[in-house]
Each structure stands twice: as C-alpha cells, then as structure tokens.
Amino acid sequence: MELLVRPRRLRNGEKLRKMVRETRASKSSLIYPMFVKEGEGVLEEIPTMPGQFRYSLDTMDKKLEELVKAGVPSVMFFGIPDHKDACGSEAYNENGIIQRAVREAKKQFPDLYIMTDVCLCEYTDHGHCGMLKGEYVDNDSTVDLLAKTALSHVQAGADMVAPSDMMDGRILAMRELLDSEGYVETPIMSYAVKYASAFYGPFRDAAGSAPAFGDRKSYQMDPHNRREGLKEAMLDIDEGADIIMVKPALSYLDIIREVKDATDLPIAAYSVSGEYAMLKAAAKLGYMDEERTMCEMAISTFRAGADLYLTYYAKEIAECIDRGLIG
Ligand code: PBG
Numbered sequence: 001m002e003l004l005v006r007p008r009r010l011r012n013g014e015k016l017r018k019m020v021r022e023t024r025a026s027k028s029s030l031i032y033p034m035f036v037k038e039g040e041g042v043l044e045e046i047p048t049m050p051g052q053f054r055y056s057l058d059t060m061d062k063k064l065e066e067l068v069k070a071g072v073p074s075v076m077f078f079g080i081p082d083h084k085d086a087c088g089s090e091a092y093n094e095n096g097i098i099q100r101a102v103r104e105a106k107k108q109f110p111d112l113y114i115m116t117d118v119c120l121c122e123y124t125d126h127g128h129c130g131m132l133k134g135e136y137v138d139n140d141s142t143v144d145l146l147a148k149t150a151l152s153h154v155q156a157g158a159d160m161v162a163p164s165d166m167m168d169g170r171i172l173a174m175r176e177l178l179d180s181e182g183y184v185e186t187p188i189m190s191y192a193v194k195y196a197s198a199f200y201g202p203f204r205d206a207a208g209s210a211p212a213f214g215d216r217k218s219y220q221m222d223p224h225n226r227r228e229g230l231k232e233a234m235l236d237i238d239e240g241a242d243i244i245m246v247k248p249a250l251s252y253l254d255i256i257r258e259v260k261d262a263t264d265l266p267i268a269a270y271s272v273s274g275e276y277a278m279l280k281a282a283a284k285l286g287y288m289d290e291e292r293t294m295c296e297m298a299i300s301t302f303r304a305g306a307d308l309y310l311t312y313y314a315k316e317i318a319e320c321i322d323r324g325l326i327g
Pocket of ligand 1: 117119121129164165199200201202203204216271272273274
C-alpha cells in the first residue's frame with residue numbers, strides 16, 4: 001500500500017506513545033473529598049461507596065497521612081453534624097465539625113492544602129441547601145448564611161472555600177464578607193456549573209443529606225442545558241470566583257470543554273459519588289477493570305479541560321501516576 005500518512009507509526013511502543021501524548025496528568029491536580037463527623041473512633045464504611053469512610057477527628061489523621069504520603073496535595077472536607085435544624089446552624093458554628101476538622105488537620109498536616117465544601121444541606125433538618133419559605137428554598141436569606149459559613153471555615157484555617165449550594169449571588173456575598181474581614185487572599189472555588197444529578201445519590205447516603213421532600217431542581221441545573229452552564233460560569237466569574245467547577249464530570253465532559261474555552265480561569269471537575277459507585281460495582285462483579293477504567297475517567301476529564309480533579313480515587317490515581325500508568 002502506498003500510504004504517506006500512517007498514524008500507527010506514532011503508536012508503536014510505550015516510549016514513543018508517551019512522548020507524543022497530548023494530555024498529561026499530575027498529582028498536583030488531585031483533590032480528595034472526605035467526610036468528617038462527630039464522635040470518637042468513627043470509621044464507618046459508606047455502604048454505597050465501598051472503600052470510602054466517614055471519619056471522626058481522631059481517625060481522620062491516618063487517612064490524611066496516607067494521602068500526604070501518596071502525594072495528594074489537597075483535601076475537601078464535608079461535615080456531618082450531630083445536630084440539624086431549620087437554618088443549618090452547625091454549618092457556621094465556630095466549633096462545628098468542619099471548623100474543628102480544619103483546625104485539627106492544619107495542626108497535624110500544615111502542608112496539606114485544605115478546602116471546605118460550603119453548603120447547608122448536611123446541616124438542615126429538611127436536607128435542602130438553604131432556608132425554606134414554604135417548600136421553596138429562599139435565595140437571599142440563604143446567601144447570608146452561606147457567607148457566614150465560608151467565613152467561619154476560613155477563620156478556622158481553611159485555605160480555600162468551595163460553595164456548592166447553587167444560590168444566586170453567593171460568590172459576591174462571600175467575597176465581600178471575606179474581604180471585609182481581611183481575607184482578601186483566600187480563593188473561592190465555585191461549584192458554578194452544578195447539575196441536578198442522579199449521580200449524587202451515594203453522596204447523600206454518605207452525608208445524610210437527601211432532601212426530606214422534593215428535589216434540588218429549583219437550584220441545581222437542568223442536565224439538558226449547555227448555554228445555561230456558561231451563563232452560570234460567567235456570572236460567578238463576574239462575582240469574583242477564582243476557580244470554576246463543573247459537576248459531575250464524566251457525563252459533562254462537553255461542558256468542561258465549553259467552560260474551559262470560554263474563560264481563562266482554572267477549571268475544576270468533580271468526579272462524583274455515583275461515578276465512583278458505578279465503577280466499584282462493575283469491578284466487584286468482574287465486569288470492568290477498575291484501575292484502567294479509573295485512569296481513563298481521570299485522563300478524559302483532563303483532556304476535556306479540567307485543571308483540577310476532585311475524586312474519591314485520588315490516592316489510587318496518584319499511585320498510578322507514580323507507576324507511569326497515566327501521566
Ligand atoms: C452539597 C454537595 C453535594 C455534593 C457535593 N456537595 C450533594 C448534592 O448537591 O446533593 C455531591 C458530591 C458527590 O456526589 O460526590 N450540596
């Protein structure tokens with residue numbers, strides 16, 4: 001055959017394939033989401049997320065140490081309080097579970113970069129992400145509480161806050177409050193493009209944050225929409241967000257790419273609980289190769305344009321990078 005162009009030439013051998021790779025993975029992109037709860041000696045495996053646990057303050061250090069050793073630079077804390085009420089008051093209690101977890105983790109691992117999820121759903125007795133007016137989640141009163149929550153996390157020592165509530169105007173409110181208290185250098189990573197997704201199912205199990213009635217469709221986005229994602233991203237950029245997140249990751253790779261092309265901010269993507277659970281289940285049944293699939297999920301998210309990657313597989317991916325399986 002007379003062929004001038006033979007794409008296979010560059011696929012012949014691992015060394016060459018690695019040389020011409022278009023996407024690289026680095027451990028510096030990884031963020032590990034972690035659940036901390038009240039109590040002592042707690043190490044509860046989450047039934048719908050095998051291999052993931054709820055930790056108390058005295059058990060989380062072992063996990064943090066493992067992460068640090070593996071080279072994962074950052075964690076994102078989610079709090080599970082004992083007490084829930086209508087206005088999620090444990091979310092902004094200076095001695096709440098997240099605030100104490102941040103102080104404790106910073107004391108023991110000063111080099112670990114600590115992010116916190118800012119939302120009310122784990123703290124409200126009705127499980128919605130804000131204050132209710134009837135059955136509707138009221139935007140503006142919620143925004144005040146979210147800003148207060150973010151400030152309390154930063155005062156406890158959080159390096160970055162990440163609001164995941166999807167209220168309008170919360171980035172501006174947070175930025176203004178943080179600035180007025182002198183925290184002008186603390187970045188905000190906005191869960192700006194967050195869809196109302198069935199992929200959060202296992203997380204709600206893990207965090208006990210399923211809404212007691214209705215759903216989150218009046219604040220999280222409709223999965224049918226693409227332009228609305230860009231609108232949300234642009235609004236949050238105008239309000240002062242430093243990093244824009246798209247969530248979930250795997251079913252929204254097109255959105256990651258669109259937002260990446262439309263902005264010059266770093267883009268984060270969150271491979272959510274359902275993505276983890278699906279792969280765990282398939283691997284357990286012997287239907288898929290867990291390690292290779294996990295690596296492919298990660299690399300496709302980076303290829304789509306993610307700079308930061310939140311994943312329950314952070315430690316395993318770091319190890320795969322060390323072993324040269326991706327990167
Ligand atoms: C809180 C929040 C959720 C997730 C991150 N922050 C749940 C939700 O919106 O219902 C989901 C994370 C995951 O599924 O891994 N609002």
